[in-house]
Amino acid sequence: xxxxxxxxxxxxxxxxxxxxxxxxxxxxxxxxxxxxxxxxxxxxxxxxxxxxxxxxxxxxxxxxxxxxxxxxxxxxxxxxxxxxxxxxxxxxxxxxxxxxxxxxxxxxxxxxxxxxxxxxxxxxxxxxxxxxxxxxxxxxxxxxxxxxxxxxxxxxxxxxxxxxxxxxxxxxxxxxxxxxxxxxxxxxxxxxxxxxxxxxxxxxxxxxxxxxxxxxxxxxxxxxxxxxxxxxxxxxxxxxxxxxxxxxxxxxxxxxxxxxxxxxxxxxxxxxxxxxxxxxxxxxxxxxxxxxxxxxxxxxxxxxxxxxxxxxxxxxxxxxxxxxxxxxxxxxxxxxxxxxxxxxxxxxxxxxxxxxxxxxxxxxxxxxxxxxxxx
Amino acid sequence: xxxxxxxxxxxxxxxxxxxxxxxxxxxxxxxxxxxxxxxxxxxxxxxxxxxxxxxxxxxxxxxxxxxxxxxxxxxxxxxxxxxxxxxxxxxxxxxxxxxxxxxxxxxxxxxxxxxxxxxxxxxxxxxxxxxxxxxxxxxxxxxxxxxxxxxxxxxxxxxxxxxxxxxxxxxxxxxxxxxxxxxxxxxxxxxxxxxxxxxxxxxxxxxxxxxxxxxxxxxxxxxxxxxxxxxxxxxxxxxxxxxxxxxxxxxxxxxxxxxxxxxxxxxxxxxxxxxxxxxxxxxxxxxxxxxxxxxxxxxxxxxxxxxxxxxxxxxxxxxxxxxxxxxxxxxxxxxxxxxxxxxxxxxxxxxxxxxxxxxxxxxxxxxxxxxxxxxxxxxxxxxxxxxxxxxxxxxxxxxxxxxxxxxxxxxxxxxxxxxxxxxxxxxxxxxxxxxxxxxxxxxxxxxxxxxxxxxxxxxxxxxxxxxxxxxxxxxxxxxxxxxxxxxxxxxxxxxxxxxxxxxxxxxxxxxxxxxxxxxxxxxxxxxxxxxxxxxxxxxxxxxxxxxxxxxxxxxxxxxxxxx
Numbered sequence: 018x019x020x021x022x023x024x025x026x027x028x029x030x031x032x033x034x035x036x037x038x039x040x041x042x043x044x045x046x047x048x049x050x051x052x053x054x055x056x057x058x059x060x061x062x063x064x065x066x067x068x069x070x071x072x073x074x075x076x077x078x079x080x081x082x083x084x085x086x087x088x089x090x091x092x093x094x095x096x097x098x099x100x101x102x103x104x105x106x107x108x109x110x111x112x113x114x115x116x117x118x119x120x121x122x123x124x125x126x127x128x129x130x131x132x133x134x135x136x137x138x139x140x141x142x143x144x145x146x147x148x149x150x151x152x153x154x155x156x157x158x159x160x161x162x163x164x165x166x167x168x169x170x171x172x173x174x175x176x177x178x179x180x181x182x183x184x185x186x187x188x189x190x191x192x193x194x195x196x197x198x199x200x201x202x203x204x205x206x207x208x209x210x211x212x213x214x215x216x217x218x219x220x221x222x223x224x225x226x227x228x229x230x231x232x233x234x235x236x237x238x239x240x241x242x243x244x245x246x247x248x249x250x251x252x253x254x255x256x257x258x259x260x261x262x263x264x265x266x267x268x269x270x271x272x273x274x275x276x277x278x279x280x281x282x283x284x285x286x287x288x289x290x291x292x293x294x295x296x297x298x299x300x301x302x303x304x305x306x307x308x309x310x311x312x313x314x315x316x317x318x319x320x321x322x323x324x325x326x327x328x329x330x331x332x333x334x335x336x337x338x339x340x341x342x343x344x345x346x347x348x349x350x351x352x353x354x355x356x357x358x359x360x361x362x363x364x365x366x367x368x369x370x371x372x373x374x375x376x377x378x379x380x381x382x383x384x385x386x387x388x389x390x391x392x
Numbered sequence: 393x394x395x396x397x398x399x400x401x402x403x404x405x406x407x408x409x410x411x412x413x414x415x416x417x418x419x420x421x422x423x424x425x426x427x428x429x430x431x432x433x434x435x436x437x438x439x440x441x442x443x444x445x446x447x448x449x450x451x452x453x454x455x456x457x458x459x460x461x462x463x464x465x466x467x468x469x470x471x472x473x474x475x476x477x478x479x480x481x482x483x484x485x486x487x488x489x490x491x492x493x494x495x496x497x498x499x500x501x502x503x504x505x506x507x508x509x510x511x512x513x514x515x516x517x518x519x520x521x522x523x524x525x526x527x528x529x530x531x532x533x534x535x536x537x538x539x540x541x542x543x544x545x546x547x548x549x550x551x552x553x554x555x556x557x558x559x560x561x562x563x564x565x566x567x568x569x570x571x572x573x574x575x576x577x578x579x580x581x582x583x584x585x586x587x588x589x590x591x592x593x594x595x596x597x598x599x600x601x602x603x604x605x606x607x608x609x610x611x612x613x614x615x616x617x618x619x620x621x622x623x624x625x626x627x628x629x630x631x632x633x634x635x636x637x638x639x640x641x642x643x644x645x646x647x648x649x650x651x652x653x654x655x656x657x658x659x660x661x662x663x664x665x666x667x668x669x670x671x672x673x674x675x676x677x678x679x680x681x682x683x684x685x686x687x688x689x690x691x692x693x694x695x696x697x698x699x700x701x702x703x704x705x706x707x708x709x710x711x712x713x714x715x716x717x718x719x720x721x722x723x724x725x726x727x728x729x730x731x732x733x734x735x736x737x738x739x740x741x742x743x744x745x746x747x748x749x750x751x752x753x754x755x756x757x758x759x760x761x762x763x764x765x766x767x768x769x770x771x772x773x774x775x776x777x778x779x780x781x782x783x784x785x786x787x788x789x790x791x792x793x794x795x796x797x798x799x800x801x802x803x804x805x806x807x808x809x810x811x812x813x814x815x816x817x818x819x820x821x822x823x824x825x826x827x828x829x830x831x832x833x834x835x836x837x838x839x840x841x842x843x844x845x846x847x848x849x850x851x852x853x854x855x856x857x858x859x860x861x862x863x864x865x866x867x868x869x870x871x872x873x874x875x876x877x878x879x880x881x882x883x884x885x886x887x888x889x890x891x892x893x894x895x896x897x898x899x900x901x902x903x904x905x906x907x908x909x910x911x912x913x914x915x916x917x918x919x920x921x922x923x924x925x926x927x928x929x930x931x932x933x934x935x936x937x938x939x940x941x942x943x944x945x946x947x948x949x950x951x952x953x954x955x
Contacts, residue, residue, distance in 0.1 A: 229678030233685050233705035300923060303891045310887055314880045323706045325624070325717035325866045327873055329462050330490045335455040342448040346441055353437045364445075383455060384466065 020169035021228055025221075027162035028183065032217050034155030035190075035210045041148035042206035048144060049204075049284035059287035062201050063142030148206045149197075155210075156190045163187050170228045175244045176235055178380060182220030185248040185376075186213040192252040200297065204288055208259040219377075239319035247312040251372055253305030254344075258369035260298035261362040267291040268359055295358065299351060302365055306344045313341055324386060333387035336375040343368040434501070435508030443502040450498050454489035457481060461488070503612055510605045517598045524574045528588035528899045535899070535915035537929030541937060545908030553910060553940055555902035559587035561943065562900040562936050566591040569932070571898065580903060588901035597920060600889025607883035611876055618872030620650035629664040629689075630724045630741040630862040636662045638712060638867070656869075658712035660693045665700075667721060667861040671791050680750060680789050687718050687863040703865070713869055720864030722746045722753055723773050725797050726857040729759050732850060737762025741860045744773045745817055750787040751775050756819045757799070758806055763851050765803040768819045769837075772798045775859075792859045799837040800829035801848060894922040898932060912936070 018026075045063050052059045058066040163183050167174035175184040193209045196202055231240070266282060268291035288294070316337065317327040328334065347368060350361035380387065421429055433439055458466030467487050471478040485492035532538055546552030556577060563573045571591035580586045625643035627636050636642055638660050670684040687703040691711055703709045709716040724741040731737050737759060744755030752774055759767040776789035777796035785798065804824030807814060814820070827848040829836035837845050837854060844855035897917040905911055914936075916929040 227677040229681055230672055230683050232682055236684075237706045296921075296923065299921065307884075307888060307891065310884055314877075314884060317880070318877065321873065322708060325708065325715065325719060325868050326870075327876065330454060330459055331462055332455040335451055339448045339451050339455075342444055342451070346444040346448065349437065349441045349444060353441050355438075356441065379455070384458070384463070386462075 020165055024162045024165040024169060025225075027158050027165065028217070028221065031155045031159035031162060032214060032221075034151045034158060035214050035217075038148045038151035038155060039207060039210040039214060041144045041151060042203075042210060044144040045142050045148060046204070046207055046284045048142065049287045050282070053283040053286045059284070061204065061287065061289055063145040063203065063287070064139050065142070066137050066139045145203055145206070148210075149203060152190060152206065152210060153194065156187070156194060159183070159187050159190070166228075172231060173241050173245070175248065176231055176240065177226055177229075178224040179220050179226055181244070181248065181376070182216055182224060184245070185251055186216050188248050188252040189213055189255050192249070192256060196256060196301070202256070202260075202297070204284075205256070205259045205263075208262075209255070212255060212259075234323050237319060237323065239315060239322070243312060243315040243319055246308050246315065250305045250308030250312055251376070253301050253308065254365075254369050254372050257298045257302035257305060257365050260294050260301060261365040263288060264291050264294035264298060264362045265359055265366075267294055268362075291358070295362065298362065298365060299348075302344065302347060302368075306341075306348065309337075309341055309344065313337055329386075331387060332379055332383040332385035333375070336371065336379050340368060340371045340375060343371055431508065434505050436505075437509070440502065440505045440509065443498060443505060447498050447502060450495050451489070453486055454495075457486050457489075459487060459489060461490070499612070503609060506605055507609060510602060510609075513598070514602050517595075517602060520598070521595055525572055525590040525592040525897060528576055528590045528901055529915075532899055532901055532913045532915035535917055537926035538913070538915040539930065539933055541912045541914075541933060543910035543912065543940065545910075551904050551908055551910045553943070555585045555587040555904045555910060558902040558910060558912060558940060559589050559900060561939050562902075562932075563589045563591075565932070565936055565939060566898065566900070569593070582906075584906065585904040586901065588899060590897070590899050592895075592897045594893050594895035594919070596889050597893045597895040598890070600886040600891075600893065602886070604883050604886030604890055607879045607886060610879035611883070614872045614875045614879060618875065619870070621652065621656075621872065622868070622870040623648045623652050624866060624868045626864065626866055628743050628862050628864050629662065629687075630743065631664055631667055631860045633664065633724075633741055633860070633862070636865070638662075638714070643867070658693075658714070660691060660712040662709075662711075662716065662865070663690045664688070664863055665690055667863045669721065669791065669861070671789070682790070685718060685721060687721075687865075703863070715868045715870075717866040717868065718863055719866045722862055722864070723751065723775060723792070723795075724860045724862040725755070725771070725773055725795075726860055727757055727771075727797075728855045728857055729757075729763070729767070729847070729852060730855075731762055731852045734853075735762070737852070739857075741862070742771070743862045744771065748787070749790065751790040752787040756817060758808070758816070758819070760806055760808050765851065766806045766808075767847070767851065768802040768804075768806055768821070768824055769799045769854075770802070770819055771800075774798075795841060795859050797839045797856050798829075799839070799854070801827040801837065803827055803849070803851070891921075894924065894928075895919040896922050896925055896928065898929060900932070900936065 048065075049059045049063065052065045060066070163174050166180065166183065170176070170180075174180045189209060190213055193202070193205065263285075267285055267288060270282075270285050271291055289297070316334070320329065320331075320334075321327040343364060347361055347364040350356035350364055379385075419425075458470055460467050470487075481487065485494070489495055529535065533540075543551070543553060543558070559575060559577075563575055566573050566589060571593040572595075573589050573591045575587065575589050577587045623646065625646040627642065627644050629636055638657050640646060640654050640657065664687060666688040668684075668686045668688070669682060672678045672681045672683055685705055689701055689703055689709070690698050691701055691709070692698045693712055701709050701711075703716055703718045705718055708718070722744055723746075724743040726741045727739070728736060729738040738757070742755050742757055744753035746753050752772065755771045755773065757767075757769040757771060759769075772785065774785055774787040774794075774796045775791060776787055776793040777785055778788045779785055785796065802819065802821050802824040807820050807823065826832050828834045834848055837847075839845060839854070839856035841856055841858055844853055846853050896919060899913075899915050901913040903911045903913075912933075914929050914933040916925045918925045
């Protein structure tokens, strides 16, 4: 087997693990919905605390086993505490950097769960932990695949569409894992692994090209910097997009007043409230914006060396500029009355849609100087 | 006004009061009033946001339709492909989007709005930089990160540390952490001795914000005004062919800026000694892909010795205040035409334009004088010729492994006698008769290097002497691009500071209680985005407690008087 074939094999292995992670994350969301429906309190970290009053009728250790009568009665009651708990657990996760929010305030812990002073039981989410473990393993495999491809090509592994996709998805997962050490965003796992799977699926099927040497225009140190930072910016925008999307759902749920009216997506009750989601999305997106600004400047510096002008309204330049302006609009929208909240979230979503368009459509179908897809 | 009136922090405007009939009465606005109203609208955050989004939207068409500045051939082709739509699009400047009236008016309005917003904010920020932090609020408990700590009484029931001393140590601690501080001492309504320190930090946040926006204005002005002083020109140089001397007439094409004067051209010369290209020979999918281009040139500046240099893609030559880029290359077959008596009437290396990745190239040879009739030839050059199943020739590899030149000959009027300039890359065959190829029944002239063949109708002979390469050089001069880079870097630095340095106020209040305890209160206020505020207040409280307990263990040092 050649090195490139090893790289492809590792990449497929990584995709299998991401698929497993996707399933585990999806099961976690389903579990959250079921637990919320059963009237239990579900934390941002997926931990389930059985409501004390349900405990009397339910068998110990099994949160799902809440009797139907008790469960139905406590739905409305459990709703408010769930939201409250979600926020304060998340706040603590921020305050104690690196610390993971825990569901229970006190009480001992054993394999089955944690016993609260009020007789409630807190159980951590197994599927969520499995999802993270699969994601981490998949990430390690994909990094290896990416590095092997780079070694085989004897250059940085981001010089055509196939390689951009590989490095870009490595960064999306990497940023997701790193951000998770600071804030518990594991509930985004379904979205992140799903997005990465789709991107990798498209790129391995449609974008794969054999290893080829760099054309003269790409033989520059700026390839290393400009493209890498652009991918890094994209990874942060992807996370911001996911948060803004959930923020919109969450604010719809909040406006509608009760989980009962909003029949689907019950797991939303276990996620942070829309204000906190908005703040998180903003913090992720501004990091992406800074990287994007750098990409724009570095790209201009490179364009001056390679093409003799720093700005020429090439199609890719136009779209990079459009994305920059949309996110600039997003940042301003957060400071404008009437635009904070859902409207600014829409801008973040449109911004990421433009990022995907710039990557998937402009690279392949538009005529311009950035025609390095290798296709 | 610190912020635009529709900033989310500012209270919502009051609804206008209805008169007795319930109609809303607005104050009458005079001419100046309307101007002021218009200015307010233009400089409001809402308008700026609207213009920003409009700018993003307006930039889209330029990526859908080819642009004259970036892709002039694409525009010509678009007119051919869409004969009805193209003129309509041209009317709305769709082929010059980024210089169009509508695009320009959006970004100019945006920048006017920006300037109108930034100037008052700069003035306000300048005042804020010289102002002291505000008085400590009466009830800190309502503020972010509030916490109260109590210091046990010392020996004899009196406070171990006085309120003033405790606040003074907090003041020193905050100052060391970069806060601007001011101390207030008073007695509260119960007669307890109270001292407090009010502190604020992160003024750089607003400074960075102003730098960012000012730098954007700087970029726009530099590009708008400074762009007029530059120029760009193109010149094709054949290996060991003509020497380029940096004068206006030596350029094949030239685009001066508005304020360009010919005297600003610094005289220097460039001669192409050799052009080399390397192509991939191994990888399956990338066979024939270029790996390296290098133009070996000899340059000379006025009054100096000649210098050998390389010009490569991504590695331009900086000479005489200009940058010389290698942006294109191709083949220039050297062709000689002789009359029937054997006298040379034409000999030149003719640059052919590449048509595909394997450098199948098309060129035109014009022989206006010396033969019985004016002669024009349309030539095809195949660096590595192959024959398809239909009998058509094509090139399989960009390097000259098996070069073949074919020529279709035309005789008649070349159209040069009228003195009207025509392109050297095209031949107008309207007033000419085709002599070879096509429907004439006469085979096209086909030559390999060194071959010679008779022209039809006994006009003379033609020979293909050798394969030569040419390099297409772009010569640019832009005195402002250093400034643009400087402004862009400042914008990025300003952006980083304005997004990531938190602006916050922190208060520490000490109250001596009648029971001898000292109550210490800590609280903060975010001014703008500040996710770590509560943690920061907590950390200050911890450090302050530690300082106080350390001070108590040793003797309290004399308070330093330097405020």
